[in-house]
Amino acid sequence: MGAGPASAPQDAAAAAQARPNVIVVLTDDESVAELTERTMPETLEALSEDGNGTEFTASIVSSPLCCPSRAGSISGQYPHNDGVFDNEPGYPGLADKGSTIYSWLQAAGYRTGHLGRWLLNYDAPAPPGEDYDTDGGLAAPPGIDHWFGYVGSQTLYQGATLSRNGTPVTLGGGLRGYTTRAINREALGFVRAAKSDPRPFFLTVAQIAPHAGGAVPPAGGYCGRGGLPVPERGKIGKWRTEPLPKPPNFDESKLGDKPDWVQTRPGLGAQRRHFLRLGWRCALATLGSVDRGVGQLVEQLERQGELDNTAVFFTSDNGYLFGEHRVVLNKVYPYEESLRVPLLARVPERLLGRGVRREGRPAAVEYPVNNLDLTATILDLAGAPPCTAAGACRVLDGRSLMPLLSGKRPDWARQRTLLFQIGSQRQCGALPGRGMRNFYDGIRTRRHVYVELDRVNPDTGQCDRPEYELYDLKRDPYQLRNRAVNPALATPSPLQASLAQRLAVMRQCSGIAGRDPASARPFCE
Structure with a gap:
C-alpha cells in the first residue's frame, strides 16, 4: 500500500512515454509535383527510414487556399463549420478560437509549439463583438506553449519579424536571417527542451516556402523580384536551367467547357512562360532549406532517443498551378494541381501493429484523405478528445488515418466522398x-x-x-x-x-x- 504514492511519478512517466510526440512540418503552396527525390531527398529518406513511412497519394485539402486550409487543420472542421472560407477576414472569422488542436492537446498534458506561419490577420484588432486580444500578433494563440509566429507580413524570406512568446524578434540579413533557417533553429531548440520536460510534445513547423515572397534584391537574385519565392543565397544555381513541366493541361487550348473565370484566361505567351519557368525554379530552390530542416529534426530526435516515440508528418496547406489550365502561379482553382498536396507520415512501429512496409520510398495509400483527417489522426495518437480543459469541444469532420497507416483498408476509405x-x-x-x-x-x-x-x-x-x-x-x-x-x-x-x-x-x-x-x-x- 505504501508504494502507491512513490510509484506515481513513474506511472506518469510511463503514461507520457506511451503517448507519442507529434511533429507536423507544413509547407506553403507546395504541389505534389514539387516533392521529389531531387528536391527533398532528406525528407523522403527520413520519413521512410526503417520501412515505417507512408505516402498518401490522393491527399487533398478542405480548401485550396492558405487561411481556410490552415483553419481546418487546427479546427478539424470544414469551412462551413469553423467559419473560415477565405483569406479575408481570416483569423477573425474562426469560430471558437480557444478550441483548437493546440488547446486540446495542452489539456491532455502535451507541451505544444507553433513555429512560423499562422492564420492571416491574426495581428489585426478584434472586430466588434469579439472578445480577444492578440497584442498585435505578439501573444501566443490559445493552447500554444511555445510561439514563434510572424508579426506583420507572413511572406518575407529575409528580414521578417516574429514573436517569440511575446517578444518581437527581427531577423537580419545573411543566412542566419533567412526565415526558413530561423524556423529550423527554433524547431531544434524546441525538441532539445524535451530532454528536461517529461511531457510529450506537439509541434507544428509552418514554413513559408515555397510561397511567393519577398526580399530586397540582390539578396534573392532574380527570385527576389516579381514576388517569386526567394531561396537562400547561392541556392538557385542547382535549378537555374530546370525545365518547366508541361503536362497535357498546360496552356490548355480548348477552354469552351470550362467556367467563365477559366475561359477568360489568356494563353501562355513567351513572357508568361518565362515567368512560369522562373517561378518553378525559385520554388524548387526554396525547398532545399526546408528539406535540410526535416533531416536535422529527425537526426536530433534520434540522438535524444525520441525518434521511436515520435510521429512525424509532412504536408502542405494547398497545391499550386504552374500553367495548367492557363493558370499562372496560383492556387484557389478546384483542379487537382491546386487541391492535392503531399502527405507523408512516419509513425512509430509500436503504434502500427502489423502493416505494409517496404524499404526506400514510403508505402503508398491511394485512397482520398484530407487535412482534417490529419487532425483526427493526431488526436487518435495522443488519446485525446477534441476538448479544452474547460470542456469546450468540437465535432471533428475528419477520420483518423491510423487504420490506413497500419495497412488496413476499411470500407469507408474505398467509398468515401x-x-x-x-x-x-x-x-x-x-x-x-x-x-x-x-x-x-x-x-x-x-x-x-x-x-x-x-x-x-x-x-x-x-x-x-x-x-x-x-x-x-x-x-x-x-x-x-x-x-x-x-x-x-x-x-x-x-x-x-x-x-x-x-x-x-x-x-x-x-x-x-x-x-x-x-x-x-x-x-x-
Whole structure:
C-alpha cells in the first residue's frame, strides 16, 4: 500500500512515454509535383527510414487556399463549420478560437509549439463583438506553449519579424536571417527542451516556402523580384536551367467547357512562360532549406532517443498551378494541381501493429484523405478528445488515418466522398468589389470531381449564375473534358445528379457516423 504514492511519478512517466510526440512540418503552396527525390531527398529518406513511412497519394485539402486550409487543420472542421472560407477576414472569422488542436492537446498534458506561419490577420484588432486580444500578433494563440509566429507580413524570406512568446524578434540579413533557417533553429531548440520536460510534445513547423515572397534584391537574385519565392543565397544555381513541366493541361487550348473565370484566361505567351519557368525554379530552390530542416529534426530526435516515440508528418496547406489550365502561379482553382498536396507520415512501429512496409520510398495509400483527417489522426495518437480543459469541444469532420497507416483498408476509405470549399453563398453578396474569384463547393471521390460554382459580379459583389464542373479522373486525369451541364439548360446525367445529391449532403455535414452522436445534420464521410 505504501508504494502507491512513490510509484506515481513513474506511472506518469510511463503514461507520457506511451503517448507519442507529434511533429507536423507544413509547407506553403507546395504541389505534389514539387516533392521529389531531387528536391527533398532528406525528407523522403527520413520519413521512410526503417520501412515505417507512408505516402498518401490522393491527399487533398478542405480548401485550396492558405487561411481556410490552415483553419481546418487546427479546427478539424470544414469551412462551413469553423467559419473560415477565405483569406479575408481570416483569423477573425474562426469560430471558437480557444478550441483548437493546440488547446486540446495542452489539456491532455502535451507541451505544444507553433513555429512560423499562422492564420492571416491574426495581428489585426478584434472586430466588434469579439472578445480577444492578440497584442498585435505578439501573444501566443490559445493552447500554444511555445510561439514563434510572424508579426506583420507572413511572406518575407529575409528580414521578417516574429514573436517569440511575446517578444518581437527581427531577423537580419545573411543566412542566419533567412526565415526558413530561423524556423529550423527554433524547431531544434524546441525538441532539445524535451530532454528536461517529461511531457510529450506537439509541434507544428509552418514554413513559408515555397510561397511567393519577398526580399530586397540582390539578396534573392532574380527570385527576389516579381514576388517569386526567394531561396537562400547561392541556392538557385542547382535549378537555374530546370525545365518547366508541361503536362497535357498546360496552356490548355480548348477552354469552351470550362467556367467563365477559366475561359477568360489568356494563353501562355513567351513572357508568361518565362515567368512560369522562373517561378518553378525559385520554388524548387526554396525547398532545399526546408528539406535540410526535416533531416536535422529527425537526426536530433534520434540522438535524444525520441525518434521511436515520435510521429512525424509532412504536408502542405494547398497545391499550386504552374500553367495548367492557363493558370499562372496560383492556387484557389478546384483542379487537382491546386487541391492535392503531399502527405507523408512516419509513425512509430509500436503504434502500427502489423502493416505494409517496404524499404526506400514510403508505402503508398491511394485512397482520398484530407487535412482534417490529419487532425483526427493526431488526436487518435495522443488519446485525446477534441476538448479544452474547460470542456469546450468540437465535432471533428475528419477520420483518423491510423487504420490506413497500419495497412488496413476499411470500407469507408474505398467509398468515401470528401468536400472542399472556397467562400460561401452567404458571403457572396456581402463582398462588393471583390470579383477576384468564384465561390464554390465541390466533392472528390476516388474517381470523380464535381464542383458547383457561383459567379461573382465584380461591380456589385452579387452572384450572377451557377456554373458546374465534373471530371472523370480515371479517364481524364488532367481534367480536360468537363462532363457537367447546367441543369437549368439541359438534363444532367445520372452521374451528375448523383454527385449533386452527395454534394448537397456534404456541404451541411458534421461529424462521423458511428463515432459522433447523431444530430439534425447529416454526417460527413
